Amino acid sequence: MLFGFNLNTDALIGLREMPTADYSVLRQHYRDAADEALAFAAVDMKHRYDKKHRRLTFDVGDYAYLRLHHGYRIQGEDSRKYSNQRAGPFKIKKKVGKLAYKLHLPPGAGLKFHPVVSVAQLEPAPRGPDPYNRPATEQPEFIDVANGPRLTEYVEAILSKRRSNRKLQYLVK
Structure with a gap:
């Protein structure tokens, strides 16, 4: 069987000459x-x-990072391109099914998604000290979006506005 080719001659031309071919x-x-x-x-x-391929499994109490792709987003981050690619580490509360885990999400952290996450969106957090003695990277703390300061608390008045590159910009006092 050939796909994607246009043959100049018939592929079965030799068989058609045989009168007894079924x-x-x-x-x-x-x-x-x-x-x-x-x-x-x-x-x-x-x-x-x-x-x-190796099957990724976690135990209850392990820590895992959450990939911030495919619908997962932290509230308060405007640009996905320049923001963190993963969040966490989060503690695994329990295993739900074969390929899903329930995470312990901090309350009021702006994480508006269901705590049960597919194993495809999780990365294991390293256990124990770093074998190469690299300095630990500090994870940014989550901003309490629900109880945090509002924009109206900082703006006294809007002095002017302009449109630049299809975006509306405000000059505030």
Whole structure:
């Protein structure tokens, strides 16, 4: 079977010259050969994938980072491009199903998503001290968005406004 090629001649031209050829038998033979090739390719690809893949599992009490992609977002961060790519580490409260975990999210941190997260969105946090004695990176603290200061508490008056690059900018006092 060939896909994506326009043949100048018929692929079965040699078979048409044989008057005794039963095309249904030949077609079934070619179909069986194609099915065997597809089955072999599937087994080969499974073997290659399993050779490098490891199943990610967590225990209750472990810590994991949450990838901030595919719908997960921290409130108060405007640009996803320049913000952190992951949040945490969060403590795992319990295992829910085969591929989902419930995280302990700090209250009032602006994390407006369900605490049950797929294992595909989690990265394991390193355990113990760093073997290379690198300085630990400090995670930024979550801002309490619900009880934090409002913009109206800082703005006394709007003095003027202008439009720049399709955005509205305000001059405030």
